[in-house]
Structure formats: structure tokens, C-alpha cells
Amino acid sequence: MARLLLLCAASGLLLAAVAAIPxxxxxxxxxxxxxxxxxxxxxxTLSAQEGLRGRPxxxxxxxxxxxxxxxGGSGVPYLYLTDMEISVQDLEVNSNASLTVSLAQTPYCxxxxxxxxxxxxxxxxxxxxxxxxxxxxxxxxxxALFSRHPEMESWPKDHNWFFAKxxxxxxxxxxxxxxxxxxxxxxxxxxxx
Numbered sequence: 021m022a023r024l025l026l027l028c029a030a031s032g033l034l035l036a037a038v039a040a041i042p043x044x045x046x047x048x049x050x051x052x053x054x055x056x057x058x059x060x061x062x063x064x065t066l067s068a069q070e071g072l073r074g075r076p077x078x079x080x081x082x083x084x085x086x087x088x089x090x091x092g093g094s095g096v097p098y099l100y101l102t103d104m105e106i107s108v109q110d111l112e113v114n115s116n117a118s119l120t121v122s123l124a125q126t127p128y129c130x131x132x133x134x135x136x137x138x139x140x141x142x143x144x145x146x147x148x149x150x151x152x153x154x155x156x157x158x159x160x161x162x163x164a165l166f167s168r169h170p171e172m173e174s175w176p177k178d179h180n181w182f183f184a185k186x187x188x189x190x191x192x193x194x195x196x197x198x199x200x201x202x203x204x205x206x207x208x209x210x211x212x213x
Contacts, residue, residue, distance in 0.1 A: 041053060041123075041128065041142070042213075044195050044196035046211075047193040047195070047201040047203050047207075048191075048193075048203045048207040048208050048210070048211045049211045049212070049213060050142055050144075050193055050195045051144045051191055051193050051203050051208055052092065052093075052095050052208065052211055052212070052213035053213040054121055054122070054123055054142050054143065054144045054195075055085050055093070055095065055097060055121055055144060055146075055213075056085055056086065056092050056093045056095075056213045057123060057126050057128075058083070058121040058122070058123075058125055058126070059082060059083070059084070059125070059168055059169070060080055060081060060082050060083060060121075060125065061080070061081060061083050061097070061119050061120055061121040062078050062079070062080055062119070062120045062121075063078065063079055063080075063081050063099075063107060063117055063118075063119050063150075064076055064077065064078040064079075064117060064118045064119075064120070065077050065078075065079075065107050065110035065111055065114070065116075065117050066110060066113075066114050066116070067110050068109055068110045068112070068113040068114070069106060069109070069110070077106070077107065077110060079105075079106065079107040081099050081101075081107075082099070082100065082165070082168075082169045082172070083097045083098060083099050083119075083121075083165075083186075084097075084098055084164040084165045084167070084168045084169065085097055085098065085164060086163075086164045086167075087163065087164065087167035087168070088167065088168055092212055092213040093164065093213070094160070094164070095208060095209055095213075096185050096186070096188075097119060097121075097146065097185065097186040097188075098153070098160075098161040098164045098165050098183060098184070098185050098186075099150070099165075099183070099184045099185070099186070100161075100165050100169070100172050100175075100181055100182075100183060100184075101150075101181065101182055101183075101184050102179040102180055102181050102182070103180060104179055104180075111150045115149040115150050115151065116147075116148070116149050117147075117148065117149060117150055117186070118145055118146065118147045118148075119145070119146040119147075119148075119186050120143060120144070120145050120146075121143065121144050121146075122136060122141065122142070122143035122144075123141050123142045123143065124136035124141050124143070128141075129141035139194050139195065139196055139197050140195070140196065142193070142194065142195035143194055143195075144191065144192070144193055144194075145191070145192040145194075145200075146186060146188050146190070146191055147188075147189055147190040147191075147192075148186055148187045148188045148189040148190065149186075149187045149189070150184050150185070150186060150187070151184060151185060151187050152182055152183070152184050153183045153184060153185050157183075157185070158183050161183035161184075161185065162183060165183070188205050188208065189205065190202075190205075191203040191204070191205065191208055
């Protein structure tokens with residue numbers, strides 16, 4: 021029994037160490053960590069809608085870079101979209117967008133009593149474009165999204181849902197005092213969260 025308790029305690033310490041937030045000097049790792057920790061983000065497009073044409077328009081979307089867990093994800097933000105959605109209509113005219121994810125949606129910031137605007141409540145801003153995934157990537161996107169958002173499987177088939185990904189070109193990290201840090205996509209994809 022004591023051996024079992026010791027094993028459980030060691031497992032708990034290992035999980036806590038794996039789930040620890042990266043230090044501020046590891047901005048690329050922080051970006052990967054925050055994205056993998058988040059289930060949704062704010063996607064900003066340039067509106068193509070009558071009366072808003074050319075103006076910024078932000079909307080919330082469920083996302084995933086892979087199944088939840090300490091092993092991390094791919095770093096690729098996957099989305100499940102339909103042409104019926106207003107922001108997707110914007111993207112059909114101009115696929116450029118920005119995506120913001122924040123630890124404010126996790127227990128981390130609440131636990132430390134960090135306001136969402138506090139730099140210690142890390143948030144990441146991705147800039148790039150939304151592209152439909154090809155057939156070879158569709159299974160990966162489906163597994164990533166449906167593992168975190170099982171409700172998606174039952175969404176109406178007549179809405180013509182499709183898998184897409186955020187094609188990252190620029191990354192800004194705000195996770196500490198002193199301003200934004202710039203991370204290249206190459207740096208971002210070369211680290212593990």
C-alpha cells in the first residue's frame with residue numbers, strides 16, 4: 021500500500037512538472053503551451069459584410085492543435101468551419117486573419133488571480149491565413165478537434181462543415197512585463213510545449 025501511494029505521489033509530481041508553464045525566456049515554448057492549453061480563440065477578420073466592409077471583425081471559434089494531455093500537440097490551430105458562418109464568409113474574400121488565445125480561459129490565471137490583461141496571464145497573437153486542410157491532413161484535424169469538442173460530430177451535416185487550419189506567418193507572445201516578444205514560425209514549430 022505504501023509503495024502504491026509513493027508511486028501515485030511520484031506520478032502526480034511528474035504530471036505537475038510536465039504541466040508547468042514555461043519560463044518567460046522561452047517564448048516559442050510558451051506560444052505552443054498556451055495554444056495547446058486553449059480550446060477556443062478569438063479570430064479577427066476583415067469584414068466583407070454590408071455595412072462593415074473592410075472593418076475588423078472578431079468572433080470566437082473552437083480550436084485544437086491535438087488531443088488534450090501533457091504530450092502536447094502539433095502546434096497547428098485546427099478549426100471546424102461552415103460557409104454559413106459570417107467570419108468564414110469574410111475569409112472567402114480575404115483569407116488573412118489573426119487569432120488570439122489566452123491562458124485567461126484556463127484555471128491558471130484565476131488560480132493566480134491574474135486579470136486577463138495582466139501580462140503574466142499569457143496570451144498569444146497569431147497572424148496568417150485560414151486554409152482548408154487537404155485530404156491527407158483531414159484525419160489529423162478531425163482527431164484534434166473531435167477529441168476536445170465531441171459535440172462537433174453531431175452538428176448538422178447539411179451545413180457542409182469542413183476542416184481548416186490557421187496557416188501561421190507571424191507570432192507575438194505577451195507573457196511577462198516589458199512588451200511583446202516576436203517568435204518566428206520556424207522557432208515555434210521546432211520546440212515542444
